[in-house]
Amino acid sequence: MTQTALGELYLRERGLTPETVAARFGIEIEALPDPTKFRERIGIPLPNGVQTILWIPVLSKAGAHICWIARLLPKPPKWPKFLCAKDSGGPPWMMPELYDRKAQRTLIVTEGPIKAMAVTLAGYDAIGLNGVWCAASPKNGDDPLCLRPELESLRLLGSKVCLAFDADQTTKPEVRQALIRLYLLLTGAGAEVYQLTTWDLEQGKGIDDYLVAQGAERSAETLEILVSAAKPFSETLSSATPLDAYLLQKELPLIEFGTIVRDQLVKQLAQALGVRSEVLRELLSGPVKAKPELDFAANYEPWPQPVDAEELFNEIMVRIGKEVTIEPYQLWVCGLWVMFTWIHPQMDFSPILYVTGPTMECGKTTLLNVIGKMVKRPAKTANVSAAAVYRLSELYHPSLLMDEAQDQLNDRDFWLVIKSGHTPGEYAIRCNPNTSEPEAFDVFCPKLLAGIGRAGAQIMSRSIIIEMERKDGERDRSVRESDPAFIEIRRKLARWANDAGDLRRFQLPKDSQSRRRHRDNWESLYRVACAVSPAVARQLLSFIPSFIDEEQDYNTYLLDSLRKLYREHSQLTKDGFMGSEAIVNALNQDKEAPWYAKDDKGLSVRVLSDRLRRYKVKPDKVWQSEIDKQLRGYRYIDSRARHNDLKRIFEQYLPPEDSK
Secondary structure (H helix, E strand, C coil), X not given: CCHHHHHHHHHHCCCCCHHHHHHHHCCEEEECCCHHHHHHHHCCCCCCCCCEEEEEEEECCCCXXXXXXXXXXXXXXXXXXXXXXXXXXCCCECCHHHHHCCCCCCEEEEECHHHHHHHHHCCCEEEEECCCCCCEXXXXXXCCECECHHHHCCCCCCCXXXXXXXXXXXXXXXXXXXXXHHHHHHHHCCCEEEECCCCCHHHCCCHHHXXXXXXXXXXXXXXXXXXXXXXXXXXXXXXXXXXXXXXHHHHHHHECCCXXXXXXXXXXXXXXXXXXXHHHHHHHCCCCCCCCCCHHHCCCCCCCCCCCHHHHHHHHHHHHHHHCCCCHHHHHHHHHHHHHCCCHHHCCCCCEEEEEECCCCCCHHHHHHHHHCCCCCEEEECCCCHHHHHHHHHHHCCEEEECCHHHHCCCHHHHHHHHCCCCCCCEEEEEXXXXXXXXXXXCCCCEEEEEECCCCHHHHCCEEEEECCCCCCCCCCCCCCCCHHHHHHHHHHHHHHHHCCCHHHCCCCCCCCCCHHHHHXXXXXXXXXXXXXXXXXXXXXXXXXHHCCHHHCHHHXXXXXXXXXXXXXXXXXXXXXXXXXXXXXHHCCCCCCHHHCCCCCCCCHHHHHHHHHCCCCCCEEEEECCCCEEEEEEECCCCCCCCCCHHHHHHHHCCCHHHC
């Protein structure tokens, strides 16, 4: 099939002919798309695999060209059906004559320009929203939500407006919420809002599919029947499940209504939902201002356009760099951890980001604060009980940002809760003091700890460590998280998370320089990096060695030092053997080793034996002919029953040598 035929087939399957849409709506079919032209019109690179583009112009009231909407064929995976120009805000598609429409004419609001064109050709006024959320202007602070200027300028007062979204919209809570918001906005503008409800999914998902299924030549008649049978939207609200009531509770306070409209709306909704009118009036009372949600309970309205993940990642790093001075490899990981919080449910492991420094005023709290401006559902605290942590985690799954961690981790119950939740399914089990029944709390959520010094090994082994140092220089810390720049970043992150797809397909390469539990930590950030771009993933792999920290793992440092020692003495062989005293004397030459951390005595034969016994590695006596005596020490390969040898332990607990 030729590329031109692909575009024509797409239109004909939706009851549109290429000649009609070109003449009536100005649609262009571009075979063999030009990447330069695409970037000029949309502002982002052309994705791979696109064979044809349908270019749909958006026009002003005067008929002047505003911007383009692009329909990519075939649609690349994870991309939306329709793309608007970057930073255009997702304008709705409608014919210029709609601005002068008569109020008594029925207006049909649907999603996407193609559906709106099918409705227009059937003889009705139609608007194609560029996404279910795109009827409202972006929210600014505490100001109420309002219709987009293009919709607000139409003659809606007293007009019948029918919502014609896909037949499966009732099964998608986020779409249902967008429809309820649209219903409230249109009602506030004085429109009578109806829902087209008389076709099911088997007859076609979208309104254009349904019109084709009923016969393109009968589309005007079919649409008239649908409009005649439309129900007032309030009658579609259900009291059988809590979903509609919950969504209305979220949306009602966001919109401002006139006194009379508010009173009528309360009566309609109270009857539909089976609730008392006083409850709804309380939501709508007084000068309506949106009550801000607690950050750790907030949902974020996704950015209307697809986002360039690598560009967004760089923007996050720039924001962190404006407020705190850290090494480039640390900045890279902090940026990925911000993005990690937005796709956390897809992860098999949840690495703690542990920000530490030797003393105060090293920038730990500043880094925590700037990260908190961009993560999903930040819950910042320097004073929280263990009980509050596991209840907060169960209810909201926030990003826990905990300052002064060195003090809080002294509380054993708090320490146990933080240690838990490294993998899904790890629950905090507590006894309900009122019922004496056990309760399980899901504590699998992102955690950032900031504190002086280090925590215990069980916390550090679950952490990626950012070590801060006191540095001179003024930084810009004046920008608040309510600033539009950070609101935009969070909305873009929400959109990126929606579009990222299944990240479990990405696996950390086996030759990466990471050990068992450390590998689990890096696995999560590697998945995020792969979702950003292959280049970011490769760069992350090159940075991992900078985070290998032997101090946090005494035993790993010991095994690694042993392997190096056996290699230096050519003992990594079948008959390889070294005496205990020779091992201890050699390892004690490393004055930076963790066995010097508590005192200056260093490693002893007894301590070496105790440490290796944990791995079931036991010493043996081997005759040494060159000195004519037996030496007590360790074989590289031990054939005795029920004894692990060094070779096996090195392979199980250390990365392959060729990766070092």
